[in-house]
Amino acid sequence: MKAKIHVTLKNGVHDPQGQAIGHALESLGFDGVGDVRQGKYIEIDLVDSTEAAAQEKVAAMCRQLLANTVIENYIIEIDG
Amino acid sequence: MNSAVIVFPGTNRERDMVLALSAAGARPVEVWHRETRLPAVDLIVIPGGFSYGDYLRAGCMAGHSPIIREVKKQAEAGVHVLGVCNGFQVLTETGLLPGALLRNAHLKFICKDVHLKVENNGTPFLSGYESGAVMSVPVAHHDGNYFADEATLDALDGEGRVAVRYCGPDGTVTRYHNPNGSQRNIAGIYNKRGNILGMMPHPEDAIDKLLGGIGGKPLFDGLAGALGPTS
Numbered sequence: 001m002k003a004k005i006h007v008t009l010k011n012g013v014h015d016p017q018g019q020a021i022g023h024a025l026e027s028l029g030f031d032g033v034g035d036v037r038q039g040k041y042i043e044i045d046l047v048d049s050t051e052a053a054a055q056e057k058v059a060a061m062c063r064q065l066l067a068n069t070v071i072e073n074y075i076i077e078i079d080g
Numbered sequence: 081m082n083s084a085v086i087v088f089p090g091t092n093r094e095r096d097m098v099l100a101l102s103a104a105g106a107r108p109v110e111v112w113h114r115e116t117r118l119p120a121v122d123l124i125v126i127p128g129g130f131s132y133g134d135y136l137r138a139g140c141m142a143g144h145s146p147i148i149r150e151v152k153k154q155a156e157a158g159v160h161v162l163g164v165c166n167g168f169q170v171l172t173e174t175g176l177l178p179g180a181l182l183r184n185a186h187l188k189f190i191c192k193d194v195h196l197k198v199e200n201n202g203t204p205f206l207s208g209y210e211s212g213a214v215m216s217v218p219v220a221h222h223d224g225n226y227f228a229d230e231a232t233l234d235a236l237d238g239e240g241r242v243a244v245r246y247c248g249p250d251g252t253v254t255r256y257h258n259p260n261g262s263q264r265n266i267a268g269i270y271n272k273r274g275n276i277l278g279m280m281p282h283p284e285d286a287i288d289k290l291l292g293g294i295g296g297k298p299l300f301d302g303l304a305g306a307l308g309p310t311s
Contacts, residue, residue, distance in 0.1 A: 070180045
């Protein structure tokens, strides 16, 4: 079983790196680029037998370590 | 007075901190991050650097190291804790201080002298300064952009927990004197009880006229004065 976790800055938290990426895309000639938000992607191999157990464990991992919930949101996908 | 300076792999300001504490008579000992016990001290300092290479987030890994559990216990018991730069980041990651330190608003590492206005000198940390005093000390960081939600910022302001703010040489606080995008020009904050101070600038690097100034010296002298004579 594999957990795929996306960690991004919360809405309302200024993301200057995302903004710089947006400016770079514009300067490369890509038009229609709106707001850009960047973040982290983490994969974890797990030996849990059920998806629910894995989901619960990874959510605890996110709260305690993988994300700083003061400034970041996380999205968890579990692949069986 | 006795003090402990916590050293993680990647910490690089512990020597400057030890020199500053020694000069003030605070008798520092260095404590490696794998230790699980602290000696009996009046002050614990988490110095600057790049603990654990800033992996995941600045200060994050250090915030989960064995010694930090002991630092938390001592802080809750009322021992004074000072976190400078990476040490401030560690204190926010552990939840001992509110908010977080984001990447600098202009994305660049900054290394220069700044002016700080003393907003609340009513703790041992800043007892060596007059209220409203302006000190000149260096900053050296990439992630010093202080962030907290509005309610937290209002609470910090309302409870006198903003210790120092970035300002001009005359003490005026404007966005032009904000080096990193920190909300409300915040450079350092206290916890509720006032026994923990986290700040991004480096007072330990402004204690000698030969090395650019003594703007940070009253912080260490004040601490040593308030936390007792050398035992």
